[in-house]
Amino acid sequence: MNIFRLIFQNLCHGTVSYALPHEHQCTSNQYRGLIVNDPTLCVGCGQCAYVCPSAAIEVKRSGDTYSWTYDAAKCAFCGRCIERCKPHSLTMESQLPPLYSRPDELKVVQNMERKKPVRPPVAPAAKPAEAPVAVKAEVAATPTAQGVQPAAPAEASPRKEELA
Numbered sequence: 001m002n003i004f005r006l007i008f009q010n011l012c013h014g015t016v017s018y019a020l021p022h023e024h025q026c027t028s029n030q031y032r033g034l035i036v037n038d039p040t041l042c043v044g045c046g047q048c049a050y051v052c053p054s055a056a057i058e059v060k061r062s063g064d065t066y067s068w069t070y071d072a073a074k075c076a077f078c079g080r081c082i083e084r085c086k087p088h089s090l091t092m093e094s095q096l097p098p099l100y101s102r103p104d105e106l107k108v109v110q111n112m113e114r115k116k117p118v119r120p121p122v123a124p125a126a127k128p129a130e131a132p133v134a135v136k137a138e139v140a141a142t143p144t145a146q147g148v149q150p151a152a153p154a155e156a157s158p159r160k161e162e163l164a
Contacts, residue, residue, distance in 0.1 A: 032077040032092050033095055034075075037110060042112060043115045047086070048082075057071075064114050066112060068110045069110075072106035073104070
C-alpha cells in the first residue's frame with residue numbers, strides 16, 4: 001500500500017480521538033482515582049506511607065506536627081493505603097484526575113498537628129476478697145499446721161520382685 005494513499009484515507013475520515021481537554025465520565029463504580037486525605041481524621045501514624053509500593057505518600061514528623069505528602073505522579077492507584085488506614089481518613093476520588101503538564105502539579109502537602117490516641121479509661125483492679133475467718137480456723141486445725149507430718153502415701157509403682 002502506498003503511504004500517500006494511507007495519509008489521504010486518514011485525512012478523509014476526520015478525527016478519531018477526543019479533542020483535549022475532554023470531560024470524560026468514568027463508567028466503572030470501582031474506578032481508582034486520586035487519594036484524598038481528611039486532616040480532621042488523620043492521626044499521623046504513617047501506615048499509609050509504609051504500605052505504599054511506589055512511595056507516593058510520605059509522612060515526616062517533627063515534634064507534635066507532621067507533614068503528609070501525596071504525589072499523584074508516583075501513585076500506582078493500588079488502594080493499599082486506603083485498606084491500611086485505621087482512622088479511615090483516606091479515600092479515592094471516583095473521577096479522572098485533571099490534566100497536568102508537570103508531574104508536581106498534583107502534589108498535595110498537608111501540615112497538621114499530631115493527635116494523641118484516645119484510650120478508654122482503665123477501671124482500677126479489684127482487690128482480692130479475703131477468705132472468711134472460718135476457713136482460716138480450718139487451716140490452723142490441719143495436722144501440718146500443728147507440727148504433725150501426715151503419713152506418706154502408699155507407693156503406686158510396682159516393685160522389682162513383682163516385675164520378674
